[in-house]
Amino acid sequence: MHIVFLTHPTFLGSQSMPRFAKMLVDGMTQAGHKVEVWAPQPKVYDLPLPSSLKKWAGYIDQYIIFPAWMKKTIKNYDADTLFVFTDHALGPWVPLAANRPHVIHCHDFLAQRSAQGEIAENPTSYTGKKYQSYIKQGYKAGKNFISVSRKTQEDLHRFLGFVPAVSEVVYNGLNTFFKPANISEARAVIGNEIGVTLTNGYLLHVGGNQWYKNRIGVIEIYDAWRKNSNNNLPLVMIGAPANGKLKECYNASPYSEDIYLLTGKDDSFVKQAYIGASVFLFPSLAEGFGWPIAEAMASGIPTITTSEGPMNEVGGDAAFYISRRPLTNSGAWAEDASSILSDVISLNEAGRENAIDAGLEHVKQFDMKIAIRQIEGIYQDVLGRG
Numbered sequence: 001m002h003i004v005f006l007t008h009p010t011f012l013g014s015q016s017m018p019r020f021a022k023m024l025v026d027g028m029t030q031a032g033h034k035v036e037v038w039a040p041q042p043k044v045y046d047l048p049l050p051s052s053l054k055k056w057a058g059y060i061d062q063y064i065i066f067p068a069w070m071k072k073t074i075k076n077y078d079a080d081t082l083f084v085f086t087d088h089a090l091g092p093w094v095p096l097a098a099n100r101p102h103v104i105h106c107h108d109f110l111a112q113r114s115a116q117g118e119i120a121e122n123p124t125s126y127t128g129k130k131y132q133s134y135i136k137q138g139y140k141a142g143k144n145f146i147s148v149s150r151k152t153q154e155d156l157h158r159f160l161g162f163v164p165a166v167s168e169v170v171y172n173g174l175n176t177f178f179k180p181a182n183i184s185e186a187r188a189v190i191g192n193e194i195g196v197t198l199t200n201g202y203l204l205h206v207g208g209n210q211w212y213k214n215r216i217g218v219i220e221i222y223d224a225w226r227k228n229s230n231n232n233l234p235l236v237m238i239g240a241p242a243n244g245k246l247k248e249c250y251n252a253s254p255y256s257e258d259i260y261l262l263t264g265k266d267d268s269f270v271k272q273a274y275i276g277a278s279v280f281l282f283p284s285l286a287e288g289f290g291w292p293i294a295e296a297m298a299s300g301i302p303t304i305t306t307s308e309g310p311m312n313e314v315g316g317d318a319a320f321y322i323s324r325r326p327l328t329n330s331g332a333w334a335e336d337a338s339s340i341l342s343d344v345i346s347l348n349e350a351g352r353e354n355a356i357d358a359g360l361e362h363v364k365q366f367d368m369k370i371a372i373r374q375i376e377g378i379y380q381d382v383l384g385r386g
Contacts, residue, residue, distance in 0.1 A: 007038070020105070040061045087105060150169055201276070285306070302356065304322060
């Protein structure tokens with residue numbers, strides 16, 4: 001196959017989307033296919049402009065200059081070239097390839113749902129609603145879709161208003177980077193970083209400041225657990241630098257001296273953090289897939305997450321579940337969640353081993369090679385349809 005991957009521009013600073021696109025590009029290249037990558041270049045964005053105009057400069061690069069180039073360039077490509085949009089948020093470009101073989105990958109519809117007023121935690125401005133409408137108008141011209149979870153697929157069909165010609169679910173694939181290893185050595189690495197002896201372990205959360213990651217909820221659960229428990233395991237949180245709300249929550253915690261907010265850590269450090277943790281706590285409000293859940297279980301950690309899709313898809317029968325944090329009365333929610341946390345931490349050796357083994361078995365389905373093979377088959381099917 002000759003595949004052209006369309007991706008987000010690098011100047012946006014996203015991490016998860018480039019990682020997904022790289023997985024596709026590397027996988028299809030290794031499978032012997034001819035691969036190209038198209039993305040907007042920072043022609044206007046790199047001009048010496050005030051920071052307040054950078055977003056709009058990026059929009060010019062993405063939605064004026066790049067589509068004009070794509071419209072001209074695509075004419076030179078054979079009819080059997082497959083055009084792959086690595087994210088449905090690239091919807092404004094879809095009409096340019098809608099009459100050619102194409103596939104659109106869908107990760108999550110959180111921005112679309114927020115624009116519809118479906119998510120109270122993430123209100124959308126008037127211009128934001130218009131932007132999401134622009135994206136939706138674009139991807140609705142598509143015919144062939146691959147979603148990363150059943151939840152994402154359900155949202156896709158709802159926003160399209162119809163079931164497209166091709167609509168498949170392929171779970172994200174993990175590589176063998178995440179796997180169990182020496183727990184004592186891992187705890188020594190993390191302990192040296194924070195200046196604390198972690199022989200008895202620690203609680204772990206990995207995630208950014210996006211509203212749906214619920215980092216405040218992590219601290220709320222930790223506070224409730226410490227209040228009701230004689231256990232004083234520290235909490236290690238790895239992610240972006242704390243924003244204002246998280247700082248307030250951290251400063252208000254009576255156990256802040258045992259909470260460590262770490263940022264700027266590389267993949268190797270995060271891997272060690274997973275391996276050494278006693279429990280992985282991931283009370284996310286929403287996700288497209290939920291990479292950290294699978295990474296944690298693959299690393300041999302009992303994992304607690306939210307009992308809603310897609311988190312319960314990724315966790316399956318192997319994870320422990322808590323309810324979604326409500327907008328109000330989060331104190332009662334944190335108390336309930338802390339009870340689950342206490343149960344998991346208190347597992348005897350056999351119970352903990354059973355939880356770990358269940359997680360390791362469950363995540364076998366999230367295999368990079370399996371995902372690439374499934375995606376390749378769908379690409380070939382789309383090309384076969386013409």
